[in-house]
């Protein structure tokens with residue numbers, strides 16, 4: 626698969642590096658082309674740099690938006706991905722101090738991205754976990770592959786992003802349409818708050834068999 630990545634920071638390198646190692650062609654586009662070139666050189670086979678974010682948006686089957694949430698709409702408008710492109714939104718619109726949503730009271734960031742790029746297929750994914758988790762090969766904990774919730778409206782786009790989650794050694798979990806992306810963003814803010822407080826977020830949920838009183 627051909628994957629464009631906008632941004633060359635932590636998430637871009639973590640996910641892009643894994644996908645390049647899995648055999649995909651990954652093209653990094655950054656506002657500083659020399660940084661993209663350096664990252665591509667460091668990652669080696671499968672990774673390349675393109676001259677700017679718009680070239681990454683035009684490169685492949687899917688485009689990972691690995692930029693800060695408060696920049697992502699303007700980055701998408703400037704990059705103008707073509708209609709039909711799958712946009713992977715890993716952003717977390719979370720205020721660093723309060724750990725509240727910067728989108729509170731309005732559309733989710735994923736929906737804002739979809740509005741900024743009409744005709745594309747936005748899938749919210751890979752936003753829950755820290756970049757260090759995505760660098761694990763594979764991200765398996767206590768024998769269980771990490772589950773990756775996906776929110777999006779287009780079945781083919783969801784299938785494509787699901788394959789990319791599988792390529793990491795994780796397990797894609799359909800989590801509803803883009804209308805539910807705001808819940809995923811909010812759930813992530815809650816979970817990050819628990820982690821920052823030193824609490825095990827996983828511990829607040831019972832196993833599936835006990836979730837609805839069946840067991």
Ligand SMILES: NC(=O)c1ccc[n+]([C@@H]2O[C@H](COP(=O)([O-])OP(=O)(O)OC[C@H]3O[C@@H](n4cnc5c(N)ncnc54)[C@H](OP(=O)(O)O)[C@@H]3O)[C@@H](O)[C@H]2O)c1
Pocket residue numbers: 631632633634635636637655656657660678690691692693694696700715716717718751752753754755756757
């Ligand atoms: N870090 C994590 O553990 C983690 C986990 C889950 C989700 N996320 C989400 O993933 C996204 C990326 O996070 P990150 O940790 O990878 O951030 P990062 O390391 O700070 O990298 C951000 C990248 O975005 C680029 N950028 C910033 N503003 C831009 C603009 N206006 N135009 C073009 N490029 C711009 C930066 O370019 P320069 O190098 O030129 O500054 C940099 O390459 C964020 O939305 C974050 O919420 C992060």
